[in-house]
Amino acid sequence: xxxxxxxxxxxxxxxxxxxxxxxxxxxxxxxxxxxxxxxxxxxxxxxxxxxxxxxxxxxxxxxxxxxxxxxxxxxxxxxxxxxxxxxxxxxxxxxxxxxxxxxxxxxxxxxxxxxxxxxxxxxxxxxxxxxxxxxxxxxxxxxxxxxxxxxxxxxxxxxxxxxxxxxxxxxxxxxxxxxxxxxxxxxxxxxxxxxxxxxxxxxxxxxxxxxxxxxxxxxxxxxxxxxxxxxxxxxxxxxxxxxx
Amino acid sequence: xxxxxxxxxxxxxxxxxxxxxxxxxxxxxxxxxxxxxxxxxxxxxxxxxxxxxxxxxxxxxxxxxxxxxxxxxxxxxxxxxxxxxxxxxxxxxxxxxxxxxxxxxxxxxxxxxxxxxxxxxxxxxxxxxxxxxxxxxxxxxxxxxxxxxxxxxxxxxxxxxxxxxxxxxxxxxxxxxxxxxxxxxxxxxxxxxxxxxxxxxxxxxxxxxxxxxxxxxxxxxxxxxxxxxxxxxxxxxxxxxxxxxxxxxxxxxxxxxxxxxxxxxxxxxxxxxxxxxxxxxxxxxxxxxxxxxxxxxxxxxxxxxxxxxxxxxxxxxxxxxxxxxxxxxxxxxxxxxxxxxxxxxxxxxxxxxxxxxxxxxxxxxxxxxxxxxxxxxxxxxxxxxxxxxxxxxxxxxxxxxxxxxxxxxxxxxxxxxxxxxxxxxxxxxxxxxxxxxxxxxxxxxxxxxxxxxxxxxxxxxxxxxxxxxxxxxxxxxxx
Numbered sequence: 001x002x003x004x005x006x007x008x009x010x011x012x013x014x015x016x017x018x019x020x021x022x023x024x025x026x027x028x029x030x031x032x033x034x035x036x037x038x039x040x041x042x043x044x045x046x047x048x049x050x051x052x053x054x055x056x057x058x059x060x061x062x063x064x065x066x067x068x069x070x071x072x073x074x075x076x077x078x079x080x081x082x083x084x085x086x087x088x089x090x091x092x093x094x095x096x097x098x099x100x101x102x103x104x105x106x107x108x109x110x111x112x113x114x115x116x117x118x119x120x121x122x123x124x125x126x127x128x129x130x131x132x133x134x135x136x137x138x139x140x141x142x143x144x145x146x147x148x149x150x151x152x153x154x155x156x157x158x159x160x161x162x163x164x165x166x167x168x169x170x171x172x173x174x175x176x177x178x179x180x181x182x183x184x185x186x187x188x189x190x191x192x193x194x195x196x197x198x199x200x201x202x203x204x205x206x207x208x209x210x211x212x213x214x215x216x217x218x219x220x221x222x223x224x225x226x227x228x229x230x231x232x233x234x235x236x237x238x239x240x241x242x243x244x
Numbered sequence: 245x246x247x248x249x250x251x252x253x254x255x256x257x258x259x260x261x262x263x264x265x266x267x268x269x270x271x272x273x274x275x276x277x278x279x280x281x282x283x284x285x286x287x288x289x290x291x292x293x294x295x296x297x298x299x300x301x302x303x304x305x306x307x308x309x310x311x312x313x314x315x316x317x318x319x320x321x322x323x324x325x326x327x328x329x330x331x332x333x334x335x336x337x338x339x340x341x342x343x344x345x346x347x348x349x350x351x352x353x354x355x356x357x358x359x360x361x362x363x364x365x366x367x368x369x370x371x372x373x374x375x376x377x378x379x380x381x382x383x384x385x386x387x388x389x390x391x392x393x394x395x396x397x398x399x400x401x402x403x404x405x406x407x408x409x410x411x412x413x414x415x416x417x418x419x420x421x422x423x424x425x426x427x428x429x430x431x432x433x434x435x436x437x438x439x440x441x442x443x444x445x446x447x448x449x450x451x452x453x454x455x456x457x458x459x460x461x462x463x464x465x466x467x468x469x470x471x472x473x474x475x476x477x478x479x480x481x482x483x484x485x486x487x488x489x490x491x492x493x494x495x496x497x498x499x500x501x502x503x504x505x506x507x508x509x510x511x512x513x514x515x516x517x518x519x520x521x522x523x524x525x526x527x528x529x530x531x532x533x534x535x536x537x538x539x540x541x542x543x544x545x546x547x548x549x550x551x552x553x554x555x556x557x558x559x560x561x562x563x564x565x566x567x568x569x570x571x572x573x574x575x576x577x578x579x580x581x582x583x584x585x586x587x588x589x590x591x592x593x594x595x596x597x598x599x600x601x602x603x604x605x606x607x608x609x610x611x612x613x614x615x616x617x618x619x620x621x622x623x624x625x626x627x628x629x630x631x632x633x634x635x636x637x638x639x640x641x642x643x644x645x646x647x648x649x650x651x652x653x654x655x656x657x658x659x660x661x662x663x664x665x666x667x668x669x670x671x672x673x674x675x676x677x678x679x680x681x682x683x684x685x686x687x688x689x690x691x692x693x694x695x696x697x698x699x700x701x702x703x704x705x706x707x708x709x710x711x712x713x714x715x716x717x718x719x720x721x722x723x
Binding site for chain 1: 259260393394395399403721723
């Protein structure tokens, strides 16, 4: 049976006050149990698309939907159905990992979680046990990223949006991180990732959307990419050698 | 949602090392200001009591009510130690006279000039300098700091309303910082009780209001810096802006307002007024001498003898009437000069205070000094009380001597060498026969009237910056 669209962008367009068109009629959807990678260089419009989904920006045209809810009309309700992890996950350094988790879980509507629930989430993302009750001040970026992902997990939202999640992570930490994403996909979450890491995009995603200068130039499924050189394809698209 | 955000805000502040260090520093300074104040008060009271005892002994050593040398001492007030205001600039001792101008001498700063340079550590200093900086340190990155840390996006990726978030920031900061600061203040109040500082119920109310005003001033800086933090996206910029506001508020505006006011409304210097008074007094002295000479000439030419009791009585009556006329003229001239100077000074002060009220710390200082009774009107009020006391003093002297006693006069006495004369000559004065100077406290109504405008202004500034923070944050770019 076909999975429902959890995240859906319908002709999303964003033109800033200075006239810069950051996003130009971009449409795509992410289904439950699917990982969708928005691949593009800096300024391609990936983060703008994410910001529109999270209601940080209002679209000039088009509509972002989360679990069928129009974000522009009811952003608070829509955001109950999405978890977000940015590339800069500092969290609250004076709180322990568990306290950070507790705060964001309650913010996300999970009021009845117990200490063990938080510990399980932290175990799931591979954080060392001794770090559970340590303040985040001394955490490495990889450790903070894991806590951030645990926050996304405990929210149990059907959609997860990740903005450059592996940037700055060492290969081991990045691999661990991607392994967790696979688990979340298996749980039926719809995952939207923005990245400029072609290798990771091909490795993890079910669908890749190639973006450049605010346009979604191509959407390729894993099957379509199986026999393609994604790097070459990507470069061909952004250099205009292949018609969008 | 608000509860969750508020709880987080409280914990985030209280768990921070920044809070531990700044709170400890603020607490130590608050307690130190109370302790220094208490010690100063005890020392001042001791000096006051000693001076009174010495004065009583001096009076008791005198034998002639005509030549009495009495002194009045300003009693230290408990609230003066916490909000010094102008108290250390105003003289504490007055040579009491039945007539003539009363002068205040022996101010604290004239005795200890070192303190005039460095000033005392009082609650006013703690609120104005320490608490306001404390507020800025916690408010300057309240919003943009979260943006820089990436937590703002994370928070708003949930169903959080902007109004709830900014409200939690404002409430949380006020509660997390304001309530802990109350602890050392309350301990300070307990120290006042423990050290046996005599505080009336009215004084406790005034002290409570000083603390409320201080916390309102703290709130102004806190809400202002949160507002600035919601207006600019970089915390380094908001820190710089908040610091500039602080420097202007604490250092530049209060001093600048005095300079500006002196340009707008000029007032003759007190020396210029003194020169006019001295010239008038010298002229009067000359006239007095001429009148006396004329009177003596006219009498000496007549058949009356200086041994004649009628002559002595007539001379005394002449001198009294002459002195009365001289004193009336002096009082009228001095009072006109003083009133004119006072009016000009009042006008200048109004300008200075009006301009300085741009600064929240100046508003607090004005309110606190009015509440503590150490405002710029303190000297004027004290002089008025001294003037009233002088009337009672003069009346006592008049009853004792039949005339005012403390002006230059010619007294003719016959000494027969009899026992009664010897007894009369050596009889000591009884200081308790003099009226006691008792300082009348200002009424609660007066104090409230004088301070309510500035208290209200602090409330308005808080409301203004809270509104500003809301407005700025509703437009804040969360990305």
